[in-house]
Structure formats: C-alpha cells, structure tokens
Amino acid sequence: MKAAMFKTIGQPLTIEDIPEPVPGAGEVLVRVLAAPVLSYAQEVFTGQRHYPLLLPLAPGCGAVGIVEKTGPDATRLKPGQLVLCDPTVRSRDDALSPDIMLQGWTAPGEGAQKLQAHFRHGSFAEKMLLPLENAFSLDHLRSIDPAKLTWLVTLLVSYGGLLAANLQPGQVIMVNGATGHFGSAAVALAVAMGAARVVAPGRNEQTLNNLVRRFGPRVRPVLLSEDETNESKRSEAATSSSIKYSAYSLSEREALNRQRFMEAAEGPIDCLLDLLGPIHDPAPTRRGIMTVRPGGTAVLMGGVQTNLDIPYNYVMRNNLVIRGQWMCPRHAPSLLVELIHSGLLNLEPFSVSTFPLEQANQAVHYAYEHGGAFQLTALQPSGI
Structure with missing residues (x-):
C-alpha cells in the first residue's frame, strides 16, 4: 500500500x-x-x-x-x-x-x-x-462527504473541553481563542449543546461577526484591542483607546474586562474553555479564569507557553475549578456523532x-x- x-x-x-x-x-x-x-x-x-x-x-x-x-x-x-x-x-x-x-x-x-x-x-x-x-x-x-466528516477530529478536541467543563443547557460559557480553528469549532458545539450564550472574545472583527452570522444571537462577540490580547508587549503605536486602556493597572484592567464580558453574557459566566494557541502571554488566560463566576469551571486545553499567576485566595474563596484536558474521553466520539445525526450540529x-x-x-x-x-x-x- x-x-x-x-x-x-x-x-x-x-x-x-x-x-x-x-x-x-x-x-x-x-x-x-x-x-x-x-x-x-x-x-x-x-x-x-x-x-x-x-x-x-x-x-x-x-x-x-x-x-x-x-x-x-x-x-x-x-x-x-x-x-x-x-x-x-x-x-x-x-x-x-x-x-x-x-x-x-x-x-x-x-x-x-x-x-x-x-x-x-x-x-x-x-x-x-x-x-x-x-x-x-x-x-x-x-x-x-467523508472529507467533510474529517472535521470530527477537530470537533472532538473542542468537545472534550466542553465535556470537561460539564457544560449544561442554559449555561453561559466563554471561549478563549474563539476566532481560531479549534475555538470556532467550540463555539459551534456550545450552541449545539444548548448554551444560553457563548461569549467570544477576539481581535478579528470579521471572524467574530462571522460567528454571529453562522450561529445566531446566542454568540456574544467581544472585540479586543491589541493591548488586551498582548498585555506584556504593548505596541508603541497604540490607538488612543488602547492608550486609555493601558493606563490602568493590571487589577483595574481585569475588572474592566470582567465587566465587558459579563455585559456580553448578560450575567455570570458559568465556565471558560481556553483554546488559545502557542502564545507566551498568560494574561488572556488569567483574565478568563478571573471572569468565571464563583463555583464555576475553567478548562485549559490550549497551547499557552508560560506559567499562570493565579491568586490562591481568589480561587479558594470563589470555589473555582481549574482543570486541564488533553483530547477527549473515550465515549466522546459516539456522543458527537449523535449530535450531528440528530441535526443539533450542522x-x-x-x-x-x-x-x-x-x-x-x-x-x-x-x-x-x-x-x-x-x-x-x-x-x-x-x-x-
């Protein structure tokens, strides 16, 4: 052969x-x-x-x-x-x-x-x-078409993260990396699984608009500036709005982000699925975790290439669950196939x-x- x-x-x-x-x-x-x-x-x-x-x-x-x-x-x-x-x-x-x-x-x-x-x-x-x-x-x-069905391999990765988050119908989820290959698949899956709202932060406005066009008003885009997607390396040529954002301390910026994400979510965010690529800036993941409601879950399965500085007392007092997930559990393919067969996922x-x-x-x-x-x-x- x-x-x-x-x-x-x-x-x-x-x-x-x-x-x-x-x-x-x-x-x-x-x-x-x-x-x-x-x-x-x-x-x-x-x-x-x-x-x-x-x-x-x-x-x-x-x-x-x-x-x-x-x-x-x-x-x-x-x-x-x-x-x-x-x-x-x-x-x-x-x-x-x-x-x-x-x-x-x-x-x-x-x-x-x-x-x-x-x-x-x-x-x-x-x-x-x-x-x-x-x-x-x-x-x-x-x-x-069998070629179209190869999307199942990508979808399985994102689906594994959503299962790890224990996403329930009617809950609100935020997807870090929503404009990427795996993140956009996660948005589609979260809608198919009955999420009330899917908060989708990103700096590619065209892709964010495309997510809303494809999957409807339950997708809530949040357009980020360059400063917000790269806290540690701000551009000297930042726009006036970015300069205003940069003037805040890290804790103030996190508070601003939480407010923006919660406004998009119309309330508390139950879980985070982090599918960011191999970046060296931990800030987007940190702020995503800090946005999840007390008792919520953050699932890390992206490619971030650095350590996270997460406040111990904040996690403890808010009863947060932070877990890693690599790929998907063994039963996931059968469930995913049924999502497609039933018409829930197109x-x-x-x-x-x-x-x-x-x-x-x-x-x-x-x-x-x-x-x-x-x-x-x-x-x-x-x-x-």
Missing part, C-alpha cells in the same frame, strides 16, 4: 510502498477515505514543534474510512462499515492512568512510544491499523479543501496557509 512517509525532520514527505498491516486480536484495518491535515503539521515536520515520534512513519492524526478487516474478537464492527478513526490511543493494561498517544502524531513518554512502536503509522496512507475501540461507526452519516458551515495522497507536501503547506476558523485541509489516499 502507498503512504506518505515522514523519515527525517526537515525533509519533505515521500510517497512509498509499505507493507499492508494484518489485524490481530483487538485490532481493525481501515481503508482511509479522508484524513485531516492539521494547520501546524508543517511546524512538526520541520522540527519547529518538537513532537516525540518514532521515525520513519506515516503521519496523520485521525481519519474517516471503511473497515476492511477485523481481528477475531470483533463483535460489532464489520467490513464495509464507515468509521471514524479516533487518534487517541490508550494503553489497555492500566485503566486508571493509561499511557496515551496520538496515533501518527505524538507519543510523549516511554509507555506511549511502546504503543507507537506497534500502531506506528497514521492516516497519511491508503490503509491504517488501529485498536478496535478507536473505530466508531459513521453509518448514520453516510450521506455526508457541518455545513465547515469548509474542507482536499488533496490526493501524492500531493501530501502541497497539502501540508496549504493547511499551514489556510488553518483558521472553519477551514480544514484533508488528504484522500484512496483517490475518491
């Missing part, structure tokens, strides 16, 4: 023939119809982002495909089924604290690399081997650009240039 192989950091992917896997007990072989190309894949392949990987391998994080063969212990999956390939692979010999890897993408730690040594190749290939429990039926969604607003496997390098570059809100790039290894 053909695969786009990642052999050396800093070198292009190469299209090669590799042996077809044979599924054993607890495994399934899937013919890949479409695989998402993450916007930062180029940074991983060039070494700008250091991801622990056992090279060479076929990369690729998640896929939509057709079951070809199953191991002898499969009781539900059958050849011909359309499935989502969840990349979050967990070890089976420690249910309490399993080792976890993202198949074809990252394997942090010795245990995760043992998993990767077996389930080595990801979805940039005509076929892939994965654990039975990582294949989720999409038979109810066969009317949707994939129509989400665009996808496709490339054949032979153009994997072009797809990686295209994804890097087109990785914003509602934009996704996908490979189609099987040529359909």
Whole structure:
C-alpha cells in the first residue's frame, strides 16, 4: 500500500510502498477515505514543534474510512462499515492512568512510544491499523462527504473541553481563542449543546461577526484591542483607546474586562474553555479564569507557553475549578456523532479543501496557509 512517509525532520514527505498491516486480536484495518491535515503539521515536520515520534512513519492524526478487516474478537464492527478513526490511543493494561498517544502524531513518554512502536503509522496512507475501540461507526452519516466528516477530529478536541467543563443547557460559557480553528469549532458545539450564550472574545472583527452570522444571537462577540490580547508587549503605536486602556493597572484592567464580558453574557459566566494557541502571554488566560463566576469551571486545553499567576485566595474563596484536558474521553466520539445525526450540529458551515495522497507536501503547506476558523485541509489516499 502507498503512504506518505515522514523519515527525517526537515525533509519533505515521500510517497512509498509499505507493507499492508494484518489485524490481530483487538485490532481493525481501515481503508482511509479522508484524513485531516492539521494547520501546524508543517511546524512538526520541520522540527519547529518538537513532537516525540518514532521515525520513519506515516503521519496523520485521525481519519474517516471503511473497515476492511477485523481481528477475531470483533463483535460489532464489520467490513464495509464507515468509521471514524479516533487518534487517541490508550494503553489497555492500566485503566486508571493509561499511557496515551496520538496515533501518527505524538507519543510523549516511554509507555506511549511502546504503543507507537506497534500502531506506528497514521492516516497519511491508503490503509491504517488501529485498536478496535478507536473505530466508531459513521453509518448514520453516510450521506455526508467523508472529507467533510474529517472535521470530527477537530470537533472532538473542542468537545472534550466542553465535556470537561460539564457544560449544561442554559449555561453561559466563554471561549478563549474563539476566532481560531479549534475555538470556532467550540463555539459551534456550545450552541449545539444548548448554551444560553457563548461569549467570544477576539481581535478579528470579521471572524467574530462571522460567528454571529453562522450561529445566531446566542454568540456574544467581544472585540479586543491589541493591548488586551498582548498585555506584556504593548505596541508603541497604540490607538488612543488602547492608550486609555493601558493606563490602568493590571487589577483595574481585569475588572474592566470582567465587566465587558459579563455585559456580553448578560450575567455570570458559568465556565471558560481556553483554546488559545502557542502564545507566551498568560494574561488572556488569567483574565478568563478571573471572569468565571464563583463555583464555576475553567478548562485549559490550549497551547499557552508560560506559567499562570493565579491568586490562591481568589480561587479558594470563589470555589473555582481549574482543570486541564488533553483530547477527549473515550465515549466522546459516539456522543458527537449523535449530535450531528440528530441535526443539533450542522457541518455545513465547515469548509474542507482536499488533496490526493501524492500531493501530501502541497497539502501540508496549504493547511499551514489556510488553518483558521472553519477551514480544514484533508488528504484522500484512496483517490475518491
């Protein structure tokens, strides 16, 4: 079978023939119809982002495909089924604290690399081997283009954060990073899950307006200035309104922000989902946490590259829950599929650009240039 192989950091992917896997007990072989190309894949392949990987391998994080063969212990999956390939692979010999890897993408730690040594190749290939429990039926969604369904991989990340926040219908949530790739998906999901209002701070006015246009008045945009999105490096060429904002102390600015966010929310904010990218400024995350109501929850699952200074007494006295979340729980894909099948979540607003496997390098570059809100790039290894 053909695969786009990642052999050396800093070198292009190469299209090669590799042996077809044979599924054993607890495994399934899937013919890949479409695989998402993450916007930062180029940074991983060039070494700008250091991801622990056992090279060479076929990369690729998640896929939509057709079951070809199953191991002898499969009781539900059958050849011909359309499935989502969840990349979050967990070890089976420690249910309490399993080792976890993202198949074809990252394997942090010795245990995760043992998993990767077996389930080595990801979805940039005509076929892939994965654990039975990582294949989720999409038979109810066969009317949707498989390339469009690769959005499930992005949506699963945001959905995992919303589940961690325990978002309930009628609650109010704020999404940090709402104008980004994962953040905009979180806004769509929060609306689908029945949030009364979704506070969406950001400095891209066009994208904020687009969120409201796509998902309705329950989305409450808050346009931020450059100073508000980068507290530690204010521009000398700030506007007069930014200069006025900069004149306040940090605590005063936090109070101003809380007021603006609560005005947009029309009351208390129940939870925060922080999906900011790899920035080095902790202020946006800190102010988001400080905006959550007493007894509320803040979920951190972005890429902020610095430590947070959170007041101990403030957290304690306000009974705040601050938790991290990486990817999603095992049951999340089934719930997400039903959100779409029921009509609560419509994939129509989400665009996808496709490339054949032979153009994997072009797809990686295209994804890097087109990785914003509602934009996704996908490979189609099987040529359909």
